[in-house]
Amino acid sequence: MPNNTSESRVAKLCVDKGLKMTEPRKVIAKVLSDSKDHPDVESLHSRVRVLDPTISIATVYRTMKLFEDTNIVTKRDFGDGRARYEEIQGDEDHHHHLIDVRTGKVIEFYNEELERLKVKIANDLGYELVDHHLELFGSPINKN
Amino acid sequence: MPNNTSESRVAKLCVDKGLKMTEPRKVIAKVLSDSKDHPDVESLHSRVRVLDPTISIATVYRTMKLFEDTNIVTKRDFGDGRARYEEIQGDEDHHHHLIDVRTGKVIEFYNEELERLKVKIANDLGYELVDHHLELFGSPINKN
DNA sequence: TTATCTGCAAAGAATTTGCGGGAGG
DNA sequence: CCTCCCGCAAATTCTTTGCAGATAA
Numbered sequence: 001m002p003n004n005t006s007e008s009r010v011a012k013l014c015v016d017k018g019l020k021m022t023e024p025r026k027v028i029a030k031v032l033s034d035s036k037d038h039p040d041v042e043s044l045h046s047r048v049r050v051l052d053p054t055i056s057i058a059t060v061y062r063t064m065k066l067f068e069d070t071n072i073v074t075k076r077d078f079g080d081g082r083a084r085y086e087e088i089q090g091d092e093d094h095h096h097h098l099i100d101v102r103t104g105k106v107i108e109f110y111n112e113e114l115e116r117l118k119v120k121i122a123n124d125l126g127y128e129l130v131d132h133h134l135e136l137f138g139s140p141i142n143k144n
Numbered sequence: 145m146p147n148n149t150s151e152s153r154v155a156k157l158c159v160d161k162g163l164k165m166t167e168p169r170k171v172i173a174k175v176l177s178d179s180k181d182h183p184d185v186e187s188l189h190s191r192v193r194v195l196d197p198t199i200s201i202a203t204v205y206r207t208m209k210l211f212e213d214t215n216i217v218t219k220r221d222f223g224d225g226r227a228r229y230e231e232i233q234g235d236e237d238h239h240h241h242l243i244d245v246r247t248g249k250v251i252e253f254y255n256e257e258l259e260r261l262k263v264k265i266a267n268d269l270g271y272e273l274v275d276h277h278l279e280l281f282g283s284p285i286n287k288n
Numbered sequence: 289t290t291a292t293c294t295g296c297a298a299a300g301a302a303t304t305t306g307c308g309g310g311a312g313g
Numbered sequence: 314c315c316t317c318c319c320g321c322a323a324a325t326t327c328t329t330t331g332c333a334g335a336t337a338a
Contacts, residue, residue, distance in 0.1 A: 127282025138271025
């Protein structure tokens with residue numbers, strides 16, 4: 001049963017990394033490639049189900065861990081209790097998040113100075129920066 | 145049964161904020177005041193048990209939520225699945241964390257430029273910064 | 289007194305895992 | 314084939330909560 005999952009960006013990454021391309025992985029890869037937000041596992045699973053209702057949530061969990069270990073996605077933590085995932089783009093496309101505390105809306109941003117600064121801070125402490133978490137939580141400034 | 149919990153900094157904060165000062169809260173307050181690390185609820189509970197073995201872990205959870213809502217402690221997330229807590233000092237004592245990925249050691253740091261920058265970023269996006277998460281993960285630079 | 293708090297144990301929510309059958313290379 | 318993968322359901326881990334008795338103010 002062909003479904004148009006063969007050409008997704010994430011699927012290509014899997015092939016590049018030598019992962020066994022099973023049907024569930026193809027579908028999950030496509031869903032990730034098509035997602036422009038930061039879905040949690042439950043959201044991913046329901047999107048995946050549309051394409052293939054036989055895929056279990058356990059497989060989504062296992063696949064996300066695999067993709068994380070293979071640097072295909074990153075895990076995000078927006079303060080609610082669950083993990084969210086986002087496809088890794090290139091270094092150029094690196095960004096952070098500001099979460100609107102009123103609406104929960106997530107705004108992505110990139111700041112050159114910030115990138116420089118966090119590397120410098122780690123170096124000054126005697127460390128090479130290997131990862132970081134940064135989320136800002138903000139309340140919209142009243143424009144009235 | 146007197147125990148030397150009456151004078152802890154956190155206990156004073158509780159009184160200041162008008163919280164009912166029960167025995168469990170006094171003990172938990174003392175443990176927090178004496179903690180210079182970032183304990184999770186299980187660690188807190190075992191420290192609390194030393195002073196009073198009758199205090200349940202449910203009370204520790206409830207009390208930490210209360211202290212969080214009352215701005216006595218802040219919740220931290222270091223990437224392992226559990227919440228960690230730290231007493232709020234003053235604005236001057238605000239800091240962030242760098243986690244050594246080899247040893248798990250947590251290094252606290254403060255950076256003026258960073259403070260300025262994150263407020264500016266939020267403002268530029270049309271938001272007032274109300275909270276933020278920032279943790280750096282680093283690998284020690286080989287000094288050989 | 290009286291509203292709040294606590295311990296206990298059960299419930300929840302997110303995530304992981306053992307197992308036997310199934311599928312990719 | 315042969316290893317790795319999957320669905321299922323049970324198990325784990327962290328955290329919350331209903332209840333009935335206890336306690337601070």
